[in-house]
Amino acid sequence: MNSKHRIASILKANTLAAEITGLQTFHLSELNLTTELEFELPTKLRLGHLAEKIVAELIKSSTNYKVLYENIQIRENKNTIGELDFIIENILTKQLIHLELAYKFYLFDPTIAEETMHNWIGPNRNDSLKEKLDKLKRKQFPLLYHNCTKSTLNDIETDKVTQALCLLVSLFIPYKYNESFSPVYEKAIKGYYFNFETFVSLDNSAKTYYVPTKKEWGMDPSENEIWTDFAGVENYIRICMKENQAPLCWQKHNDLYITFFIVWW
Template sequence: MNSKSRIASILNAKSLGSSVTGFPTFELSDLHIQKELDFILPTNIRLGHLAEKIVSRLIQSSLNYTLVYENVQILEHQKTIGEIDFIIEDIKKKQILHLELAYKFYLFDPNISSEGIHNWIGPNRNDSLIEKLDKLNTKQFPLLYHPCTALQLENIDVKTISQALCLLVSLFVPYDFKTKLDSDYQKAIKGYYFNFETFNNLDTSDKLYFLPPKTAWGIDPSENKIWSDYNNIKEQLKKSIHEKQAPLCWQQHQGTYMEFFIVWW
């Protein structure tokens, strides 16, 4: 995995704003970083943790914020009751901020609800945007005010700490979806999704494909150097669908690039 491409994909990812999430928004563009960063990335961690490692380095490299704490495990009776992602400080304003970070891929299923916010689900339908927001509201942000938290944040009065969310998303809509979504969602749409039967019926004869590992999700497909024809990915796709795993697929065709999920449901 090209570390520069992976870092750039996080730094340039779109975030959902407070009009959707209900929380104050922290944009990674708020970090003043003078030079292009490149550093060695771990290869044996999940995508969400990889994003946290990258954002940690971005904060440490910024000129306007300092990293005070990260991944603070809050303990009660020697048992972990939660984790605070970041405590950072605005150098100029001397303002301490509790920052929660999430890096998510959601697909829009218009059949779930008449309320759009309920229709964003994970590729395998085992998580959703509304569930994530509920967890933030009931567990992750209130954790700052748990009595055990103050004991672990030395010399900081938790009452003076502000809170914000950086919810980075890549969004996908159904194939041939024509409805225009709210602008906060629209700006984050990266592609579409369909089932294997629909994909199999498309003209694939002169197109090239790559099935990125999850740690590469979100990288621009144009950065990829290894491509295969349809026949060389077909069996892998069948296996994923059989195992009820929706793969992300990158496509190259006549100098243009696309990305889409192939779902099993």
């Protein structure tokens, strides 16, 4: 995995706005970065933790923010009751911010509910945007004001710390779905999804494919150099379908690159 391209993909990722999340938004574009960042990425981290590591390095490399704390374990009677992602400081204003970060991929299932926000689910249907936001509001952000947090962060006044969410999302809609979305969602839509039968029906000899590892999700497929024909990915995708796993796939067709999920449901 190319570190430079992975870092760039996080910087370019769409941030879901406060009008959807109901929480103050922190945009990575607020970071004043004077140089193009490139550093060695850990190889054993899962995607979410990898994104956290990259964002931590971006903040530390900026000239207007600094990291005071990261991945703060909050314990009560030797039991961990939660974790805060970051406490950062605006160097100019000295304002402290409790920042929570998430890097998520959601698919739109219009059959779930009438309200759009309730219909964004994980590729394998085991999580959702609504559940994520509910957890943040119910657990993550209130944790800052827990007595155990105050004793852990005893060098700062937690009551004066503001809170913000950096929710980086890539959204996918059903193949040939024609309904419109609000601009807040529209700009985060990166592709579509369909089942394996549709994938097979759309294949032709001019198309080549690559199935990225989860650590590569969200990267620009045009930067990829390894491509294969349908036969090169068919067996792997069939196995994914049997195991109820929805893989992300990149497709190259002439000079056009597209990203889609192949779902089992």
